[in-house]
Amino acid sequence: MRHAQVLNALAIILGIFALTMFVPLGISWHYQDGAELAYDEAIVLALGSALLLWLATRRTRRDLTARDGFLLVVLVWVVLPFYAALPLYLQIPDLSFTDAYFEATSGLTATGATALSGLDHLPLSINFWRMQLHWIGGMGVIVLAVAILPLLGIGGRQLFKAEVPGPMKESALTPRIAETAKGLWTVYVLLTVACVLALRWCGMEIWDAIMHAFSIMGLGGFSSKDASLGHFNSLSIELVAMGFALLSGINFATHFMALRSRSLGPYRHDAELPYYLGVLALSILGLSVYLQQFALYPDFLQTLRYVAFHSISLATSLGFATTDYSMWPMFAQFWILFLGSFIACAGSTGGGIKMMRAVILYKQLYRELLRAMHPSAVWPVRLGRQVLSENVLHAVLAFSFIYMASIVTLTLLLSASGLSIVTAFSAVVACLNNTGPGLDAVGPANNYGVLNDFQTWVCTFTMILGRLEIFTLLVVLMPAFWRK
Numbered sequence: 001m002r003h004a005q006v007l008n009a010l011a012i013i014l015g016i017f018a019l020t021m022f023v024p025l026g027i028s029w030h031y032q033d034g035a036e037l038a039y040d041e042a043i044v045l046a047l048g049s050a051l052l053l054w055l056a057t058r059r060t061r062r063d064l065t066a067r068d069g070f071l072l073v074v075l076v077w078v079v080l081p082f083y084a085a086l087p088l089y090l091q092i093p094d095l096s097f098t099d100a101y102f103e104a105t106s107g108l109t110a111t112g113a114t115a116l117s118g119l120d121h122l123p124l125s126i127n128f129w130r131m132q133l134h135w136i137g138g139m140g141v142i143v144l145a146v147a148i149l150p151l152l153g154i155g156g157r158q159l160f161k162a163e164v165p166g167p168m169k170e171s172a173l174t175p176r177i178a179e180t181a182k183g184l185w186t187v188y189v190l191l192t193v194a195c196v197l198a199l200r201w202c203g204m205e206i207w208d209a210i211m212h213a214f215s216i217m218g219l220g221g222f223s224s225k226d227a228s229l230g231h232f233n234s235l236s237i238e239l240v241a242m243g244f245a246l247l248s249g250i251n252f253a254t255h256f257m258a259l260r261s262r263s264l265g266p267y268r269h270d271a272e273l274p275y276y277l278g279v280l281a282l283s284i285l286g287l288s289v290y291l292q293q294f295a296l297y298p299d300f301l302q303t304l305r306y307v308a309f310h311s312i313s314l315a316t317s318l319g320f321a322t323t324d325y326s327m328w329p330m331f332a333q334f335w336i337l338f339l340g341s342f343i344a345c346a347g348s349t350g351g352g353i354k355m356m357r358a359v360i361l362y363k364q365l366y367r368e369l370l371r372a373m374h375p376s377a378v379w380p381v382r383l384g385r386q387v388l389s390e391n392v393l394h395a396v397l398a399f400s401f402i403y404m405a406s407i408v409t410l411t412l413l414l415s416a417s418g419l420s421i422v423t424a425f426s427a428v429v430a431c432l433n434n435t436g437p438g439l440d441a442v443g444p445a446n447n448y449g450v451l452n453d454f455q456t457w458v459c460t461f462t463m464i465l466g467r468l469e470i471f472t473l474l475v476v477l478m479p480a481f482w483r484k
Contacts, residue, residue, distance in 0.1 A: 107133030112221020138218025221319025319436025351434030
């Protein structure tokens with residue numbers, strides 16, 4: 001079988017993923033929340049499928065090629081949501097499998113778009129499972145597999161390059177790719193623990209603190225409350241969420257190098273950080289001044305509080321809400337939605353095209369303007385101290401084109417299905433950037449449960465497309481990929 005080794009690797013990853021269901025199962029057993037049978041059946045189905053697939057392909061042993069890596073990553077992000085959806089589908093009454101798969105995909109891609117209501121009344125283990133998916137998917141299932149299975153011999157570097165977000169995937173932090181993945185996950189776990197402790201200190205119950213820390217570090221946005229983080233109405237909780245969302249939006253390689261060197265130097269040398277923090281700060285200040293003239297809130301400080309939270313939340317692709325910002329002027333709504341298209345740094349758990357690509361596009365545009373005035377001059381494009389090759393510039397331009405083409409095509413598709421243009425556009429942008437809430441019918445006061453099955457599947461495809469940064473999925477969909 002041509003792709004037997006890919007399927008063998010998929011079986012191992014599916015088996016590992018099935019084991020993660022034992023955590024919410026244990027919670028369900030302990031608290032007797034009524035969801036035990038749903039997890040039992042889901043675990044049996046997942047482990048059984050993994051075992052059968054592994055037995056059917058176990059005799060094939062070879063390293064994965066780059067092409068195999070693309071296929072395995074796509075299969076993981078298509079197949080795992082099927083099994084992740086089973087506890088939801090089996091436990092929640094009247095939930096269609098379409099919505100269950102959408103919810104699971106939203107969890108694993110760390111999008112946070114939900115089709116569920118009545119979250120406050122769901123079993124604890126179900127809410128925990130939803131947000132555990134964020135935590136697993138935030139750093140990436142493939143990175144986790146490479147981190148804990150360095151001896152599989154399945155071409156870890158190809159998987160890591162296909163999975164890790166960002167325009168520059170060739171460099172590693174350590175000589176061995178498994179060590180690199182372990183280092184990133186170490187930082188991820190440490191920050192998650194710190195976030196749990198901070199939320200607990202601010203007054204959250206322990207399970208709410210753990211679940212929301214999973215959402216924050218994965219930059220997902222699922223909550224155990226219908227009112228999202230606004231349920232707690234706590235400035236200290238909002239400040240913690242903003243702080244850790246900002247940390248999650250920074251390249252985890254920078255965190256890792258800072259931890260390893262026990263120095264703040266890597267942050268000073270990160271070329272993306274000044275743009276990341278600068279654009280956010282200017283946006284928060286500008287929107288606060290802009291909204292103040294509409295007297296939506298009693299004073300400037302309260303305006304600043306809501307603007308800062310939602311600007312950071314949507315820009316980093318976290319997607320939490322504390323107020324219905326659909327009541328803001330349309331310019332402010334579109335601006336914070338637009339921020340999510342590029343603010344997060346490469347190598348973070350955030351979505352969008354990443355700040356590195358946005359900076360490169362800006363520098364490339366500036367170079368072309370200079371070339372128009374001085375045709376014979378040589379103007380290299382630099383990012384920090386590094387001169388970028390033409391290959392990198394062409395790749396960024398190609399990605400930006402396909403990103404915009406995807407938004408236009410999918411927006412027209414949703415619009416043709418009957419959605420208003422604002423709902424269709426914002427749903428596509430929110431799903432492609434893995435932000436979560438959109439505007440109008442899918443805004444913060446509503447959810448994606450209003451969509452019909454066709455619209456839901458379009459949004460599901462869009463979430464996977466965005467999580468895999470478009471090219472990984474499109475490469476596998478090309479006819480040339482399947483030719484020998």
